[in-house]
Amino acid sequence: MSRETDIQNLADEEVMHLVQEGNPRAFELLYDRHGGPAFSLAYRMVGDRVTAEDISQEAFLSIWRSRARYQADRGSVRTWVLGIVHHRAIDALRHNLVHEKRRSSAEGIEERFEARETTPGEAARREEARSVRAALEDLPDEQTRVIELAYFGGFSHSQIADMLEMPIGTVKGRMRLGLDKLRRSLAGVAA
Amino acid sequence: MSVERHHAQEENVGAYLLSALTEIETRAFEKHLEECPVCQDELDRLRPAVDALPRSVDPVSPPASLKTSLMATVNADAREARGEARSEARRHGMARRLRERISRLSGGLTDMRPGVAWMAASIVLLAGMVGGATGLYAISELTSGDKGARTVTASVDKTRVPQASGSFAVAGNSAQGGVLRVHGLPTLENDSVYQVWLRRDGEAISQSLFSVGEDGDGAAAVADDLKSADAVMVTRERAGGAKAPSEKPVLNVRL
Numbered sequence A: 001m002s003r004e005t006d007i008q009n010l011a012d013e014e015v016m017h018l019v020q021e022g023n024p025r026a027f028e029l030l031y032d033r034h035g036g037p038a039f040s041l042a043y044r045m046v047g048d049r050v051t052a053e054d055i056s057q058e059a060f061l062s063i064w065r066s067r068a069r070y071q072a073d074r075g076s077v078r079t080w081v082l083g084i085v086h087h088r089a090i091d092a093l094r095h096n097l098v099h100e101k102r103r104s105s106a107e108g109i110e111e112r113f114e115a116r117e118t119t120p121g122e123a124a125r126r127e128e129a130r131s132v133r134a135a136l137e138d139l140p141d142e143q144t145r146v147i148e149l150a151y152f153g154g155f156s157h158s159q160i161a162d163m164l165e166m167p168i169g170t171v172k173g174r175m176r177l178g179l180d181k182l183r184r185s186l187a188g189v190a191a
Numbered sequence B: 001m002s003v004e005r006h007h008a009q010e011e012n013v014g015a016y017l018l019s020a021l022t023e024i025e026t027r028a029f030e031k032h033l034e035e036c037p038v039c040q041d042e043l044d045r046l047r048p049a050v051d052a053l054p055r056s057v058d059p060v061s062p063p064a065s066l067k068t069s070l071m072a073t074v075n076a077d078a079r080e081a082r083g084e085a086r087s088e089a090r091r092h093g094m095a096r097r098l099r100e101r102i103s104r105l106s107g108g109l110t111d112m113r114p115g116v117a118w119m120a121a122s123i124v125l126l127a128g129m130v131g132g133a134t135g136l137y138a139i140s141e142l143t144s145g146d147k148g149a150r151t152v153t154a155s156v157d158k159t160r161v162p163q164a165s166g167s168f169a170v171a172g173n174s175a176q177g178g179v180l181r182v183h184g185l186p187t188l189e190n191d192s193v194y195q196v197w198l199r200r201d202g203e204a205i206s207q208s209l210f211s212v213g214e215d216g217d218g219a220a221a222v223a224d225d226l227k228s229a230d231a232v233m234v235t236r237e238r239a240g241g242a243k244a245p246s247e248k249p250v251l252n253v254r255l
Helices: A003-008 A012-020 A024-046 A049-065 A077-096 A106-113 A120-137 A141-151 A157-164 A168-186 B003-010 B013-017 B023-035 B037-056 B064-108 B114-142
Strands: B150-153 B165-170 B178-183 B192-200 B203-210 B218-222 B229-238 B251-254
Touching: A003 A024, A012 A024, A012 A077, A024 A049, A024 A077, A024 A120, A024 B037, A024 B064, A049 A077, A049 B064, A049 B203, A077 B037, A120 A141, A120 A168, A120 B037, A141 A157, A141 A168, A141 B037, A157 A168, A168 B013, A168 B037, B003 B023, B003 B037, B013 B023, B013 B037, B023 B037, B064 B178, B064 B218, B150 B251, B165 B251, B178 B229, B192 B218, B203 B218, B203 B229
Parallel strands: none
Antiparallel strands: B150 B165, B165 B178, B178 B218, B192 B203, B192 B229, B229 B251
């Protein structure tokens, strides 16, 4: 078996170990596996491809340059990577004032740029997205709304309270209740 | 920990997981977490729901240029690290040889008075360091692991960016582009970015966008082939970048 085949067969955590040793080929594999979901998340949040590309680039460079900080016992590589992308996107949303020009028609935008289902991996990701989205949409509307505004919109609880004209305590309560219901609902969805 | 403080923080668990707290609230909540196993358990219980949220997003293909640009920077970083590792090994080897030379010398100095012996050893050490430093520079140039790789210092418009400096590391194979590193550039307003251009045949070709940290440091990749290009330039543009430079470059690297 060639060395290239060997590295392709490694689990994420093993690839990450090679990345921590400064192996660019392992980092490229990490990007190949998680670059798509990372870009998709950034794009879902900021709503334009150039900003999503900047966020993804900054996030992956930060992963490469801070690779020593990864700790396998803190969760999966995918969760770690997406967490970094999410924080970068929130920073961009809160500092770059892109709220106004995005998300007005998030679904329409996604339709325009949806990836073609060319690989089994992409088809599986799309199916997984449908399942998680269905669980999210099953929540009471007011809970779905505060969760989406916070997570994908990058709005703070006080901004959401202003927007929805409700007390901050209610917003926080709905976030917590919604997450709890989502967690229970997802228990039947592959984690 | 008081019950009141716990109740005050307990309702923040969901907002914290969703990054909906302010920075001050986040710090206060994290401090509370350190001493509250109840909130820590609640956080662990709800976390899978938040971890699932990015999986609700339909896949969107990133542009191929993202990987190209990213890997150009990563490969340049790795080459630089390998070069530094070799230099470090070389330095250790040099120090070891110097210690051996001094040790051998000290054997021949035993008949000298202590002050004279120390002075003689110092002269040997100094000569070794000067010779070693020259050799080190040459080795670093020759064994950087990337034959033909070089670094070019940028010229800076001191009237507009007085504290700035920069350099451009050209890959050994110029078809692989290079990496621009800057220091002391001012941070820009939120609606502006620095844009990197490659000038070829009088035409400016956009390469990448970057911003700098509070310390003014930043880096950006030039992914295009450098063949027949004569300069790498940086301008300040509106967020999202421009199709052509809107101002005279604040930083310029002549290739």
